[in-house]
Amino acid sequence: MDTYPKLFVECGEPFTQGAYIYVDQFEILFGRVGTNSKPDIAFSNAFVSRRHFAIQYCSGQASIVDLNSKHGTKVNGRPLTPHLPFTLKHGDIISAANETVVLHFSSLDLDQTLDFQPISHEMIHCNGTSLPFTMDEIKQTVTYKKQTCTLSDKEFLFFYKLAHSLNEFVLKTDIKKEVWPERELLEDGVPDVHAEELNALVYRMRRKLHNDFTIEVIRGKGYILHLNE
Known part of the structure; x- marks a missing residue:
């Protein structure tokens, strides 16, 4: 059974709404593709920094850290302090670059998540x-x-x-x-x-x-x- 947490996309080009990203490795880098940078998850919005934020997963616990991005990262509307990890819990809403990227963090397994009603x-x-x-x-x-x-x-x-x-x-x-x-x-x-x-x-x-x-x-x-x- 799949037990990894996931990020459901509310908005964030080129991803479509409802797409999901597995949080299944120690660190996943989110950002925008550049000449000398290639994040694990790349958004095409110009407001997203090359290295915007990272999500780390260890011992069943996920956390997010803003990488001193230009336009910032928020969890549930509250700005993150750059380079200070923030522990994620089920239902948290991650937004970045003036809400041009919005992700919903889910710690439920895939079958449960598909049956889960909107919050x-x-x-x-x-x-x-x-x-x-x-x-x-x-x-x-x-x-x-x-x-x-x-x-x-x-x-x-x-x-x-x-x-x-x-x-x-x-x-x-x-x-x-x-x-x-x-x-x-x-x-x-x-x-x-x-x-x-x-x-x-x-x-x-x-x-x-x-x-x-x-x-x-x-x-x-x-x-x-x-x-x-």
């Missing part, structure tokens, strides 16, 4: 009531009333945080920690995020979510997400 779950409120919208963590989408909205990394993290506290107040400081974990911390332990960045994020979210959701801004303090039923 999309119904939101459950804190009081146990099922809510009528879903979030797909792989595609970073929100679906409500058969309408699907695709979000960027930051937008999805922002929505995810608010959605888990639907109709409840969420501190601005908690949003900064959730959405910008890669930022330098200020003396109070909160990431250095300007008000203009938060305002721009809320503006984009309101445009994308249309009239399905309302983001209430409590000036200087935080946010509340409301569902317009």
